Amino acid sequence: MALFLSTYVNKVDKKGRVSVPARFRSVLAGKGYESVIIFPTVNGDAIDACGMDVMEGLLEKIGGFDPLSEDRESYADVLMSDAVELSIDGDGRIVIPEEMLNAAGIDGTCAFVGRGDSFQIWQPEAFEARKKIARERTQARRAKGAEASDG
Amino acid sequence: MALFLSTYVNKVDKKGRVSVPARFRSVLAGKGYESVIIFPTVNGDAIDACGMDVMEGLLEKIGGFDPLSEDRESYADVLMSDAVELSIDGDGRIVIPEEMLNAAGIDGTCAFVGRGDSFQIWQPEAFEARKKIARERTQARRAKGAEASDG
DNA sequence: GGAAGTATCATGGGATTTTATGGAAGTCAA
């Protein structure tokens, strides 16, 4: 498998550990990683996750370290400072910093949502709500276009 | 781990010792270093830090430049002359020169802020303030752009 | 086709190791 697909809801135990879905683990392993990079989503209502490759690509894009140029992308600053590399333990689990869990409203359980190249971590109901909105938007758009089949 | 990521706030004790975050230490160790190079940021509100490799790369980059572009070269001189190599002691700590701490307004605690190839050392609140501004700028830019999907 | 056995997974708890941090002892130079 090459892409992060589907949604899995797992428990966050007292110690803050969560199992990364096995499928997602194997995607990461396929790239040679035993860790995930996570960081808050731009609007802060969930957590974004990806492999180190994505982070490195981003760093490359912004030109790496150059103390002589002041205008480094501010987004990159925030991103690198908020991002955390979490190593996946022998049982396939990670420990998400409490601060990030709080920011995303996660407590007890969380949803791992595949997004292809990356995935997100949501408070399950918050994700459902979001999905519902997205679906409605899509259907409205579709209704405006061809009014053919539905499914 | 290949990049300096995330933010850690550590204490500076009476003797001026601070623990370099273990994650950062392991990035440096991965490159074979037991020391950090630090120097004031361009505008002087914090401290830049990196491994010797980055410093060497920087020098190379500057050296290859047009000898006619003088300010670049002269700034590089200043940079190199202000830089200090700090050895990391057996307990993972460094002693930052008082002068630099004062310049950055650091007293009691400091924040180690990942920046990918390098990291910075800030007075914690000063960094929070800066981050807030950067984030606002990002969101403003984003609002002006596509309002479609979110990340 | 169905049942029993097998591998994989998520999850819990305890044990062990790292970390950050404080203080004491040792080193070196003026």
Place this chain on the structure above:
DNA sequence: TTGACTTCCATAAAATCCCATGATACTTCC
């Protein structure tokens, strides 16, 4: 010696590893 700096030791808290268990999915064999 005195003062600055460094190495060494102690400790509490936090992160990590290791093993056990129940559940599910997957095989294999009759």
